[in-house]
Amino acid sequence: MSDSDVPLVSVVVSARGNTQNIRSLLNALAKQTLPAGQMEAVVVDNDLPGPVRPIADAVGDGDWPFPVRVLYEPTPGLSAGRNRGICAARGQYVAITDPDITPDPGWLQALVTAIEEETVFAVGGRTDLEYPGGQVTTLTKALRECHGAVDWPERREFAEWPYWVTGCNLLFERQTALDIGLFRTDLGRRGRWMGDCEDLEFVDRARQHGHQTLIEPTALASHPVYRPETTLRYFLRQGVGHGVCVARMHLSVMVEPAAIQASREDMHAAFIGLAAGWTFLDRSRAVEAARDLARISAYHFERGRLRLLGRRPIALAQQPPKKESPAWT
Structure with a gap:
């Protein structure tokens, strides 16, 4: 050629x-x-x-x-x-x-x-x-x-x-x-x-x-x-998949903190959003909060699974092991 x-x-x-x-x-x-x-x-x-x-x-x-x-x-x-x-x-x-x-x-x-x-x-x-x-x-x-x-x-x-x-x-x-x-x-x-x-x-x-x-x-x-991509079912599935994949990203790259949003404060805000959306019949707000709860839960579950498998995140692999820090969330 x-x-x-x-x-x-x-x-x-x-x-x-x-x-x-x-x-x-x-x-x-x-x-x-x-x-x-x-x-x-x-x-x-x-x-x-x-x-x-x-x-x-x-x-x-x-x-x-x-x-x-x-x-x-x-x-x-x-x-x-x-x-x-x-x-x-x-x-x-x-x-x-x-x-x-x-x-x-x-x-x-x-x-x-x-x-x-x-x-x-x-x-x-x-x-x-x-x-x-x-x-x-x-x-x-x-x-x-x-x-x-x-x-x-x-x-x-x-x-x-x-x-x-x-x-x-x-x-x-x-x-x-x-x-x-x-x-x-x-x-x-x-x-x-x-x-x-x-x-x-x-x-x-x-x-x-x-x-x-x-x-x-x-x-x-x-x-x-x-x-079908605008339904509660879709957003819940997407939230789970996204949470798992963000956790896996930690194995090869430094993830932007703004892309994680999985701290206790974020979980608390999601619960409040779910309650407010349900109370005031704001469907979009309730769906967003439910998706966040699914995403955050999946993120931490996958992090725990990877830790049990001995797969350390790139942020911690470059330094001696130390006590878990909330900065990771």
Whole structure:
């Protein structure tokens, strides 16, 4: 293969049970202002094993102006699927996204321009959430943040608190990612398990190695939020998954204290919020408090489990063992 055949950007998408969206995503990629000759799409089939591969069928009969490859990853999990695609990608840069994302035509070009102008490791774009029937008006900000970032800078900013990147809208240097390690497979969604934080841990770990990540708000993409994702059941499951994954993040990165919020005071505030929401029939406030109780409980349970397994957090592994400090919460 000649150098001229190597794409600049490989768009990696891992799909499981959402085959119908793959063609829509590829059609949106075909409308990108980045020349088609500078990109390729790597679709990872992470569906259940079986003789029928609907993802390959959906992609195989399409006619797109860039190469499209379909790979199969039998290990379930979003991180496992993305890692498979990253390893097989041929581009200098890798852009990861999801099947149901709708990127603006200038999405890829904005990401590439930012990473080359600022000489950073990664660039995350702005992802706008689209709620069914205006449901966003009934949700608190904390509940909306369960679906993705809500606050975005007006101009380029480093991906540091209170801003963070989303895994469905992220571009990074492939070789550097291979050097520091790809997404942790014990984080992120896996089947019905609603894990997350794989993208945050990935970016934080890169920062610990001296590689910065930037947010480019002009790299726009939209992400639909489905009605089942606005229910109490969803938020409780999401809270448990988030609490477990934040506890696991401690094993490899220093977690921002504002992202933990699992102290006794936070637990007390959640109980008060639950009582107030129930008393005053404020459903969103009650759901937020219930989700916080589930998240905090899961966080401390997972911390205890990891401690019993002898897996010490990175903050304590670098110093002699000492008595547990409340600063960890």
